[in-house]
Amino acid sequence: MSKIVVLIGSMRKSGNTDLLAQAFTEGASKNNDVEIVSVADYKVNPCIGCNSCFTRKGNKCFQNDDMSAIYEKLRVADIVVIASPVYFYGISAELKAIIDRLHTPMRNEFKIKKLALLLVGAASLPNLFDAIKLQYQLILEFFHLEDVGMVLVRGVKDKGDIEGNEALREAYKLGLSIG
Numbered sequence: 001m002s003k004i005v006v007l008i009g010s011m012r013k014s015g016n017t018d019l020l021a022q023a024f025t026e027g028a029s030k031n032n033d034v035e036i037v038s039v040a041d042y043k044v045n046p047c048i049g050c051n052s053c054f055t056r057k058g059n060k061c062f063q064n065d066d067m068s069a070i071y072e073k074l075r076v077a078d079i080v081v082i083a084s085p086v087y088f089y090g091i092s093a094e095l096k097a098i099i100d101r102l103h104t105p106m107r108n109e110f111k112i113k114k115l116a117l118l119l120v121g122a123a124s125l126p127n128l129f130d131a132i133k134l135q136y137q138l139i140l141e142f143f144h145l146e147d148v149g150m151v152l153v154r155g156v157k158d159k160g161d162i163e164g165n166e167a168l169r170e171a172y173k174l175g176l177s178i179g
């Protein structure tokens, strides 16, 4: 049984990212303890790069915002799932803000060993996910993390477009394969 934190990067509630992450969570919950953290429910400011957390007691950030609660969830996580809509070939700014706030020595106490990636985008371009996949790969290598798998969904634009898509089953099966 692993502790899995699913970071959802869309502000659009019940949108395509939410539904994909939900399908994953349904599968993963069979054998794991899964917690969803959606950017729609937390207000996280961007890292300003002051590096004051490096010298402050407990490596706390000077910003007293919702990231404090997310740090506590990540502290006990074994696996983190990055779920995001494609925004200009990248992940959403809100999700990137959460990831950037991990630029802190606090993360050395974390025990995250594995990552998974769930992405949705409106276009059908073959290279739609290339930039995010490269960044994901570099992060896996830098932090010596294992890739659990990815589900990448093209051609979903409006809310609900992903309904009935085979990708939901794929995400469910990916979740089920863990643990």
Ligand SMILES: Cc1cc2nc3c(=O)[nH]c(=O)nc-3n(C[C@H](O)[C@H](O)[C@H](O)COP(=O)(O)O)c2cc1C
Pocket: 010, 011, 012, 014, 015, 016, 017, 018, 085, 086, 087, 088, 089, 090, 120, 121, 122, 123, 124, 128, 156, 157, 158, 159
């Ligand atoms: C600011 C913004 C930028 C976007 N950029 C892209 C893009 O570069 N490529 C693409 O295929 N879709 C792009 N989209 C479309 C979303 O990825 C797509 O609508 C997705 O299904 C939204 O997921 P959600 O329902 O979880 O919010 C963009 C949407 C927004 C709002």
